[in-house]
Amino acid sequence: MSDVPLPSAAASADLPDVAPHAPALARQIRRLAALPEAPWLHGEVGRRLADKLVPIRIEPAHWVDWSAFLGAGAEAVAARYPEARRWIMEPHAALFERSLAAWQAGQSSPWWRRWRQASSPVSQADAPRPDGWPADGVQMVWANMTLHASADVPALLAHWHSLLDVGGFLMCSGLGPDTATELRGVYRALGWPLPTVDFIDMHDLGDELVQAGFQDPVMDMERLTLTWPDATAMLAELRTWGGNVAVGRHAGLRTPRWRERLLQALEAHCRRPDGRLGLTVELVYGHALKPLPRPKLAAETRVSLDDMKRMVRHGHDRT
Template structure:
């Protein structure tokens, strides 16, 4: 068994600690969610059930429920503390006329081991989850399994140029950001899982800050500190911090410090299987219609 890159327990701890204050730092996730929701304008889909993978406090619930008011909505997250905070409570959605009486369901579970039946979901939605995983492939495979034929997977994640300034500033051999996977590799994973017609695209969003402490405050509020196994597990020394700050200051432009995020978007459909799990081809015969 290969060694893990991502400290899964640390991911859970960071998001659990950030749960109560998450609205102070999730502005970036909400903006990416808004842009993902716009992409649904071009999709013809009437889902009976929607699964939101990595739903955190339910920030995507209102938009998805407004678009698909008849769909059952299930939010899944690794951190129970996030689910308990309930950013989109059922009562609030009902008052807006956006939810059934039961409202969205919430479940604390592992995205790589979904407690759902095969072919039980029409839309799997995932906003900024995949870069927190040691390997996205099992999660994509599970998404494919639970989708019904004709169902859609739509996700966003961060690409390799994300927080490149931070990695450059800390030249100490430790990981200071997550490991971000190239969108072409993600596209290959989708095909390998059996998805049809994957579409991948990306855009660069650059946030600017007055100082480095403000950027770190936003990352902490969003639970977005580094959770890699290769991160520094103790405190950095004063000399290392001073060197990193000086290096980052060298990137200041027009009085602001940049923080680059490469946002990767992907979607793919589940087509009818062409072969069985053991590799045998599936051949279908249509019987002649009676005249």
């Protein structure tokens, strides 16, 4: 398959749920975009999310890899759908640059050219659809470890819904509310503002999916306990996951004395019987379908031309 032209990055702006409404979140995303590679945790969650594709019978011809650099799920999805066309979409300019650079580097690699997914274009999430985009949308949106990185989850779900063809499905994941309970306990004990936002609950996510127009949401969660030899190693890895964007967080920079106090508190409160420091991570997974549009009946009912075409076309598909 020949390469597909890339849309211009200069013509795109950051998604509204990232920059204007959450400048702290935008700063953290820019920092994460500078990492040498995606966080280990994101790759592990991506493999677990990909395992949930096994029983799904839908075979996507096209799929969106949302926040591809940090999501780190391309290989796992390609193993399940080797013939599917991958479209890379990034919600932030800095992440766009990372994925674009990786995509362009891959075009010069002989082994990458043999991988059909290499011909996928890279775009920012709010850019016009690039050449070759399927007229009715893609059959899967893959969004690994992204739910907790949005200041407006309903808007994000609505955007994912708009990318899908009727009968397509969403696979998403993120951090749940029990994540870092030990760390939050340390901050409470020290009288400090909490170090995390309120992560979305599995049941709330299911409700939000329905509100966004999805059908038959399937929710799942699991808890992991990660361990480190000491507090310094713990904080170093936590920094690769993101940073504190909670309202009421400490303003400005912290001092070396503050950091030393935090390290001592972590050593005292998070030490496990095996001698290592432990931290709980709750993972939330979501899967849902995009159904046929169902206009609300009234004395006068208006249906968009695009929705009418979809209803007629998919009605014929079932006959």
